[in-house]
Amino acid sequence: MPDSPAEVHDPLRAARASGVDRLLQEFRDARDRFVASDPGWARLRQGVRAIVAVGSTLLVEFALAQLLGEPALLGMLLGAVVAMLMSTGIRDEHRRVIALTAGAAPFAAAGGASLGVLTAEQHLLGLVTFVLVSFGAVWIRRFGPRWFTLGFLLWQGFFFALLLHPPVSSLPFLLIAIAVSGVWVGGLLLTVLFEDPQGRLLRIVTALRARARSGIAAAVGVLDEPRDPRAIRQLRRQLIQLSEIALLLDGRLADRRALPEGVPPARMRRWTVDFEIGMDEVAGATVDIATRLTDVPPATVAVVRQVLTALGWADAGRAVSAAEQIDLTDESNVPAVRRLASAALFLLETVRRWDSGELRSPAPAGTDGPADILDEDEGFEPVVNLIGGNLPGSALLAQQTIERVDAGRWSPSRMRLTTRQAIQAGVAAGLAIVAGEAISTQRFYWAVIAAFVAFAGTATSGETLQKGASRIVGTVLGLVGAVGLADLVNGHKGVAIAAILGCVFLAFFLQQLSYGLMVFFITVMLGQLYTLLGSYSDELLLVRLAETVAGAAIGILVSLLVLPTHSRATLRVARQSFLGSLGDLLEACAVTLEGQVPERDLLTLTVSLDAGGRQLVRTRRALTKGRLFGADRAGLRHRITVLGSCGASARTVAASISGARPDAGLARASRELAAEARRLGDLPHLGQPGESGPGEVTALHRVRSLLEEVPPDNRIALHALRRLNEALALLGPRSVVAPSV
Incomplete structure (x- = not known):
């Protein structure tokens, strides 16, 4: 007999259900990837801030030009540049700090623009001033993140004075346009663009x-x-x-305003x-x-x-x-x-x-000590100092590399990183001017900006190399996009302005994800800008490509040859710092397991270890991606992976122990492993055959013996210490590591 209709359609329904499940899974995975790729919507807000500030400033500057009877385009472009830099550079989260920085921003931009306009008539004087401005804009970064933004505004004010060629007679209007833009964007940052x-x-x-x-x-x-x-x-x-x-x-x-009501910071850290x-x-x-x-x-x-x-x-x-x-x-x-x-x-x-x-619920009465500590609002120790709401870069590690007593290269007066980079930026700007003028006496400044920005947000030669290469690739692809978009726009000013705003949003939305993508959209935007200025041509874009390649190459060479901060030395400092933090955490675990209270709480030390692990990964990326010549990439990745495993095991140990449950055996094992971590941190290299004696074997077997005698009352800590012991042994010469039994 034939199957019933229900039986016939069951496979179809199953297939449809399977297809729907697959679509739901793909949608969920895509949503998770998007949300996870932009924690706190930082990149999305960055793009929105830029487009709102730039778009509204264009309208304000247009109205100002109509009111004063001045050419609109000049004020609109310079005001938009100030708006873009202020909205993306001022990322403080306290209104008082925002107001101070926003109040100083127009003065920095006006100073740069004034120098650019006033020195343009004397070509040699203008070039020398450009070099000095490049030096000063980097040097003042030593005073904090706010000064990074102000220095960049100073430099960009000078740069756009060269780009737009305004006459001296237009300087008063330009200063008014800059002031109006600064006041307008400052107001936006304090109100509609202020983040909860x-x-x-x-x-x-x-x-x-x-x-x-x-x-x-x-x-x-x-x-x-x-x-x-x-x-x-x-x-x-x-x-x-x-x-x-x-x-x-x-x-x-550390910002109490960010915490949900009733949640102490230590309890949130524990979670x-x-x-x-x-x-x-x-x-x-x-x-x-x-x-x-x-x-x-x-x-x-x-x-x-x-x-x-x-x-x-x-x-x-x-x-x-x-x-x-x-x-x-x-x-x-x-x-x-x-x-x-x-x-x-x-x-x-x-x-x-x-x-x-x-x-959000307070700990009930009668709970043990650690719960009471987590409920305390005072005494919370911040570990990570965010910069503009983002995790810090490798500048601190690079500075520690410079200050090392046993630094392998000459470090004149152990000068600060900002001073070294200022000298690098000045030298690179001077060389880029020479190379840029050899390509085009009218557009040499494109070479200078390519050389200058190589030192923005970088701290080591490897990072500079990576950024320079990304700029070249982004420019090449951006020129292709600019040519195609210019043909589509074909003189429609409204469409060109919309394209510029779209490129601004995408550039800053993708900035932290990929510097190359940011450069791509900035290059496309500049193509539309030249269209509005009436100077667009394919030949002009080719000149920009040549200038960019020359400037980026000069920035890379200067970072490698002039007062370099090498990525490999920085990675060594990162590794030593991580192993030192690992030793501190394990020592504190030993103190806790002995029934005593360590000087620093375990949670703080755990987060410090995580921060050190992040710096390890970040510095390794710059080294393996940025080296010109051969590097043991596989070996580096293996050692970083092993160190990451050490960190994960140590976190588990710290979370699973309590002073209320002392364990002498686990305490001795933790102290042995702390000493071993510090010993490995003192080595100039890890995993080099024959560079160390049988210390790794002795430590490995000694800890194994200690752990074999520990009763399995705390299985989690016991297994984590075993994994940690085996992982630390892998960081020594492989030939002497005995197999686990």
Whole structure:
């Protein structure tokens, strides 16, 4: 007999359901990637601030020009430049600081524009002034982030005076236009563009959770493709990005305005650290299961996949049921299976504390000491000092590299990083003027700006090399886009202005994601700007390309040859700092396990370790991407991965111990590992054959023996210390590392 209609259509319904599920999963993953890629909507707000400030300033400057009977285009363009730099450069979160910086900004821009206009008649004087302005704009950065913006306004004021060629008679109007733009944008920053600190923190928490879901999806990928190294690398990238969001969140805790009502900063820090530990444990257990997949029964693998899938979909009920089911179905001898279940339950409990509002509830009376400490508002120690709401770069590490007593290269007077970069910027500007004038006496300033910006936001030669290369690539591709867009616009001023505003938004929205993409859209924008000025031509764009290549190359060479701050030396300092922080955390763990109170609390030391790990990764990226000649990239990545594993294990130890439960055996093991971390930090290099004696073996076996004698009362800390011991051993000469038994 034929099948019934319902039976016939069941496969179709199943196929449709499967297709819908796949679409939902793709949509969810895309949403999570977008939210996680822009914690707190920082990049989106940056783009919106730029387009609102520039667009409204164009209208204000047009009205001003009509009122005064002056040419509109000149004032509109200069006012728009001031608006763009102020809206993207002034990122303080206190109205008083914003008002002070916004009040000083027009004076900086007016000073640069005045120098540019007044010295333009004397060509040699103008060139010398350009070099001095380049030096001064970088030198004043020593006074703080606010002065970075003011220095850039000074330099750009001079630059656009060269670009627009205004006559001296127009200078009074230009100064009025700059002042009006400054007042207008300052008002915007204090009102409609002012950001609510608490709203931003809540959006960062949302981004943290979205990144965690992306990490869970990557963990499922490792389980599906256990032999694919790309899957493991993807999971590690997700964990690194999760750690960066956690640090960004911690950096905002010192601002009491950002905290939800009733949540002390220390309690919020503990929640963030717990969340990161939960993800570390889930990811680590998944990798361990994948490496021994043949030893795990298929039924258990299916339940593990259910746990991960439910975590990824934020389905707490299913995840808890699947994790608890592991106790009933696990017949393997793979400890990572039960470790995954415990980690999943811990992560779910951490999320529940946030969703339920438990973090806002004060600790009940009669709780133990640590809970009372977390409820204290006073004595909170900030670890990460955000700059403009973002995580800091590598400037502090570069300065430490310069100040090292055993620095391998001549460092005249151990001068500050800002002074060295100011000298580099001045030398690069002078050389770029010579090279630029050899290409075009009218457009030489494009070479100067390419050389100058190579020292904006960089601290090492590797970062400068990477930025210069990105500028060249972005310019080449941007010229192609500019030519195509110019043909489409074809003289329509309204469309050209809209295209300029769109490029401004995209440039600053993508700035932190990719400097090359920012340069691409800035180049396209300049093509439209030349269209409005009536000087657009394909030949002009080719001249810009030649000038940019020359300027970027000069910036790179100057960073490598004139008072260089080398990336490899900076990486060595980052590694030593990280291992020192690891030793401090383990020493504090030992003190806690002895029933005493350490000088610095474990949470603060844990976040300090995370911050050191981020600097390691950041500096390694500049080194492996930016070196001109061969580098042991695979070896570097391996050592950074091992150091990251050390950090994750130490975090787990710190979170799982308490002074109320002393353990002499764990304390001795922690102190041994602290000494070993500091010893490795004192080595000039890690993993060099024959450079060290049998110290690694002695430390490895000594800690193994200590841990074998420890009763399994605290399994989490015990297993974490074992993993940490094995990881530290990998950083020594491989030939002397004994296999684990």
